[in-house]
Amino acid sequence: MNNTLSPNTITRIQTYLTQQRQEMLALLEKLVLVESPSLRPESQAGIQSILQAALKTLDYEVERIPGQTSGGQLYAAPQHLPADRPQQLLIGHCDTVWPVGTLKEMPLIMEENIVRGPGVYDMKAGLVQMIYALKAIQMLQLKTAVTPLIFINSDEEIGSIESTPHIRRLAKMVNRAFILEPALGPTGKLKTARKGVGQYEIVVHGRAAHAGLDPEKGVSAILEMAHIIQTLFALNEPETGVSVNVGIIEGGLQPNVIAPQSRAVVDVRVPTHEDAARIEQAILTLPSVLPDVTLTINGRINRPPLERTPANQALWQTAQSLGQRFGLTLDEGLAGGGSDGNTTSLYTATLDGLGAVGDGAHARHEFIYIDKWLERCTLLALLLLSPPAEQ
Amino acid sequence: MSDRVTYEGFQAYLERHLPSYLDLLRQMVTINSYTANRKGVNALGKMTADLFVELGFTAETIPSAHPQYGEHVVLTRTGRRKDGRAAPKIGLVSHLDTVFPPDEEIANDFKWRRKGNKIYGPGTSDIKGGTVIIYMMMAALQTMMPDVFDAVTWVVLLDAAEEAEAEDFGQLCIQRLAGNALACLVFEGGKMKRDTFWAVVVRKGMVVYEVEVEGKASHAGSAHERGANAIVQMADVIRHIDEFTNYERDLTFNVGTVTGGTVSNRVPHYAAASVEMRAFLPTVYEDGIARMMALNKLSSVGTANGDYGCQVTVEIRRQTQPWPQNEATEKLFSVWQAAAKALGFKVLREERGGLSDGNYFWHQVPTIDGLGIAGGNAHCSERSPDGSKDQEYCLASAFVPKTMLNIAAVLKLVRE
Numbered sequence: 001m002n003n004t005l006s007p008n009t010i011t012r013i014q015t016y017l018t019q020q021r022q023e024m025l026a027l028l029e030k031l032v033l034v035e036s037p038s039l040r041p042e043s044q045a046g047i048q049s050i051l052q053a054a055l056k057t058l059d060y061e062v063e064r065i066p067g068q069t070s071g072g073q074l075y076a077a078p079q080h081l082p083a084d085r086p087q088q089l090l091i092g093h094c095d096t097v098w099p100v101g102t103l104k105e106m107p108l109i110m111e112e113n114i115v116r117g118p119g120v121y122d123m124k125a126g127l128v129q130m131i132y133a134l135k136a137i138q139m140l141q142l143k144t145a146v147t148p149l150i151f152i153n154s155d156e157e158i159g160s161i162e163s164t165p166h167i168r169r170l171a172k173m174v175n176r177a178f179i180l181e182p183a184l185g186p187t188g189k190l191k192t193a194r195k196g197v198g199q200y201e202i203v204v205h206g207r208a209a210h211a212g213l214d215p216e217k218g219v220s221a222i223l224e225m226a227h228i229i230q231t232l233f234a235l236n237e238p239e240t241g242v243s244v245n246v247g248i249i250e251g252g253l254q255p256n257v258i259a260p261q262s263r264a265v266v267d268v269r270v271p272t273h274e275d276a277a278r279i280e281q282a283i284l285t286l287p288s289v290l291p292d293v294t295l296t297i298n299g300r301i302n303r304p305p306l307e308r309t310p311a312n313q314a315l316w317q318t319a320q321s322l323g324q325r326f327g328l329t330l331d332e333g334l335a336g337g338g339s340d341g342n343t344t345s346l347y348t349a350t351l352d353g354l355g356a357v358g359d360g361a362h363a364r365h366e367f368i369y370i371d372k373w374l375e376r377c378t379l380l381a382l383l384l385l386s387p388p389a390e391q
Numbered sequence: 392m393s394d395r396v397t398y399e400g401f402q403a404y405l406e407r408h409l410p411s412y413l414d415l416l417r418q419m420v421t422i423n424s425y426t427a428n429r430k431g432v433n434a435l436g437k438m439t440a441d442l443f444v445e446l447g448f449t450a451e452t453i454p455s456a457h458p459q460y461g462e463h464v465v466l467t468r469t470g471r472r473k474d475g476r477a478a479p480k481i482g483l484v485s486h487l488d489t490v491f492p493p494d495e496e497i498a499n500d501f502k503w504r505r506k507g508n509k510i511y512g513p514g515t516s517d518i519k520g521g522t523v524i525i526y527m528m529m530a531a532l533q534t535m536m537p538d539v540f541d542a543v544t545w546v547v548l549l550d551a552a553e554e555a556e557a558e559d560f561g562q563l564c565i566q567r568l569a570g571n572a573l574a575c576l577v578f579e580g581g582k583m584k585r586d587t588f589w590a591v592v593v594r595k596g597m598v599v600y601e602v603e604v605e606g607k608a609s610h611a612g613s614a615h616e617r618g619a620n621a622i623v624q625m626a627d628v629i630r631h632i633d634e635f636t637n638y639e640r641d642l643t644f645n646v647g648t649v650t651g652g653t654v655s656n657r658v659p660h661y662a663a664a665s666v667e668m669r670a671f672l673p674t675v676y677e678d679g680i681a682r683m684m685a686l687n688k689l690s691s692v693g694t695a696n697g698d699y700g701c702q703v704t705v706e707i708r709r710q711t712q713p714w715p716q717n718e719a720t721e722k723l724f725s726v727w728q729a730a731a732k733a734l735g736f737k738v739l740r741e742e743r744g745g746l747s748d749g750n751y752f753w754h755q756v757p758t759i760d761g762l763g764i765a766g767g768n769a770h771c772s773e774r775s776p777d778g779s780k781d782q783e784y785c786l787a788s789a790f791v792p793k794t795m796l797n798i799a800a801v802l803k804l805v806r807e
Contacts, residue, residue, distance in 0.1 A: 195612065197612065197656075199655055210744070210745070211643065211645035211647065211667050211669065212595060212597065212667075212669050212744040212745045212746070213743070213744040213745050214744070215636075215643040215645060215669070215744075216638065218645075220633075220645065220646065222629060222646045222647075222648075222649050222664075223629060223630075223633050223646065225626070225629075225649070226625075226626040226627075226629035226630050226633075226646075227626075227630070229622060229623055229625075229626035230623070230626050230627070230630070233620070233623045233626070233692075236615075238616055238695055243611065243612075243615040243616075245611035245615060245618075245620065245655070245656070245657075245658055246620065246622045246623060246626075246652070246659075247611060247622075247652045247653075247654060247655035247656060247657055247658070247659055248622075248651070248652035248653070248654070248655055248659070249622045249625070249649055249650065249651045249652060249659075249662065250649065250650045250651075251648065251649050251650075252646070252647045252648035252649055252665075253647065253648065254647055254648065254665075255599045255645065255647035255648065255665040255666065255667035256597075256645070256647060256667050257645075257647055258645055258647070259646070259647060259648070259649075262649065264622075265652075265655040266655065267611045267612075267655040267656045269611065269612055269615065335612070335613065336610070336611075336612030336613035336614070336615065337610075337612035337613055337656075338612070362610070
């Protein structure tokens with residue numbers, strides 16, 4: 001076991017990647033300078049072309065899966081796909097939360113050990129890691145026992161609605177999945193658990209009336225919503241980690257009209273499948289309080305929780321021991337946000353948070369540490385070279 | 392000439408000219424005068440001024456305080472008494488604007504349309520029909536009783552922005568009428584059923600509040616406990632406000648609009664609501680304000696560890712005092728009662744929830760309201776096939792009796 005991973009091999013990988021530092025930074029720069037917000041599907045073609053070209057140099061065949069509402073996805077597999085070998089899936093996303101034009105106020109900045117810029121941490125640096133881990137294996141003529149497949153979507157930040165069916169199909173085929181999302185926190189914990197995420201929209205229909213002339217004829221959709229918000233707030237369980245956040249509210253026409261309609265959007269986070277079912281049931285069956293109002297409730301838990309299953313834990317332990325072999329101490333953590341790892345975990349061993357170490361996902365100060373990024377790239381290469389998990 | 396003969400003469404005169412008055416109404420309704428349609432409001436003002444100038448009135452225009460609104464119109468006919476004493480002054484108040492934007496009129500096919508006794512169209516009952524009644528009163532008095540007409544100073548005041556609750560017009564009325572006017576008559580629509588009429592003698596006061604909640608933003612997934620949810624705090628504020636409503640005291644609150652948050656995966660740091668309060672009695676009105684302002688101290692939602700509590704801010708955005716029951720209005724009402732009796736009609740008091748320009752000057756000039764045309768569905772431009780919604784209309788048959796009652800009352804007023 002691990003016969004290909006002699007100390008010498010590990011050193012060769014580290015050396016190779018250290019030599020590639022400038023090239024990796026150049027690719028990262030190219031990726032960051034092509035702005036790619038999920039909500040602008042047409043903005044994805046640019047970054048997808050760069051990734052496609054990079055994957056071709058690895059002798060990968062790249063398929064561009066067109067999107068309907070998203071910018072589409074990339075799927076890549078080795079040109080000569082060995083038929084009899086297990087496979088492993090690398091997942092990343094090329095979309096960001098940053099609108100086109102963000103670079104003007106939040107430019108790409110390279111410092112001695114830090115790269116700043118929109119999407120650098122979440123998760124364009126992870127895409128570069130993916131490519132260079134494979135490149136190290138290719139250039140050093142190392143052999144993987146498990147064939148790496150690559151899937152890069154462009155709708156992760158908006159819930160992976162279009163890409164999830166593809167992810168499911170691939171996850172069912174493979175021996176394990178590695179998710180290149182950023183690591184957790186400044187210490188760079190790997191994400192071995194993620195909460196499930198759901199979103200619900202609640203619309204209250206009341207009855208309009210003139211607030212001055214005949215207030216008693218109306219039923220306020222805003223007052224009903226106030227009751228509902230309080231009921232939803234009571235579903236929060238800080239001790240178990242269940243959170244229910246009413247994030248958006250709007251309703252009413254003008255001060256002198258009793259509001260005929262109101263709307264709220266709710267974000268739900270659940271650590272376990274049981275919590276998911278329980279909270280979903282509570283929201284979908286919310287009772288109304290005022291007479292003659294009707295509620296329309298839509299939504300679901302669209303990312304199931306990523307739980308610490310035995311298979312996921314085994315993969316995490318592999319990563320931890322591989323890290324130890326080159327002096328990298330790793331820790332595991334629970335992430336509040338969901339990712340495509342939540343989906344793959346339903347079907348295969350999954351390890352998430354293998355991307356860059358830094359901070360500021362979705363925030364102005366988004367950045368990565370270059371030295372830690374190179375370490376994580378080595379870790380990924382070693383994971384790709386590790387023997388298949390026992391099924 | 393006995394009163395009976397006088398009234399019969401007025402009745403015959405008004406009925407003979409009714410087709411031309413209804414045509415005036417048609418012309419007025421055809422001009423869109425939505426409050427924000429400055430040009431339309433001014434065009435209607437010009438058209439109306441021209442009508443009264445023909446009766447010997449002098450026209451003035453006064454710009455609205457709000458630069459987007461049109462010009463108020465003041466039409467004055469100075470009276471002369473043969474005995475040389477100062478002529479009594481009577482104010483007649485209507486407004487030029489309506490609540491219907493041109494697009495809405497087109498979208499809902501809302502225009503002048505007569506169906507039997509009902510005349511549909513924007514502003515027919517609120518309030519162009521009322522303006523026509525003022526004109527009918529003046530034209531009939533001038534023709535039928537020129538001596539009385541000439542011995543009174545008539546001041547017709549037309550608000551360019553009543554529907555926007557512009558306060559500057561109220562000040563204008565006080566400036567022109569306070570101190571020396573016998574009465575100010577307001578021609579907002581008023582109910583009429585066979586020979587029973589209603590006059591408005593009390594109106595609610597209104598306060599519009601802006602409520603803001605400052606919370607603390609945080610990521611709903613990774614740091615939910617560090618956020619203080621402004622929307623949840625607002626829900627508690629709304630529940631409190633709901634408890635302030637007391638139908639027995641005629642104190643009502645309405646949270647009319649609410650908004651808050653940016654994206655669902657963020658604990659919202661901000662929420663805002665607009666709240667309207669109505670009350671008839673000044674003491675109840677003041678009490679309602681005190682309760683609302685006390686919400687400034689409320690902070691019932693915060694971060695999990697309690698290091699931050701949401702902040703509630705309540706501010707009064709605009710307010711209109713109630714027009715409560717008062718002696719001067721009641722005295723005017725008794726004049727209308729007497730006039731109704733003389734005509735074989737009956738007039739009843741109405742306490743109305745909506746505001747009018749009367750709220751701004753009742754305390755300075757004796758004021759009575761609801762003297763305009765009878766109709767229905769004011770402020771509504773929609774029609775539904777099941778009849779649950781119909782467009783604003785006025786009743787053609789109500790113009791003459793409503794005018795008759797007002798003429799009879801005014802005659803009693805100037806004779807007293």
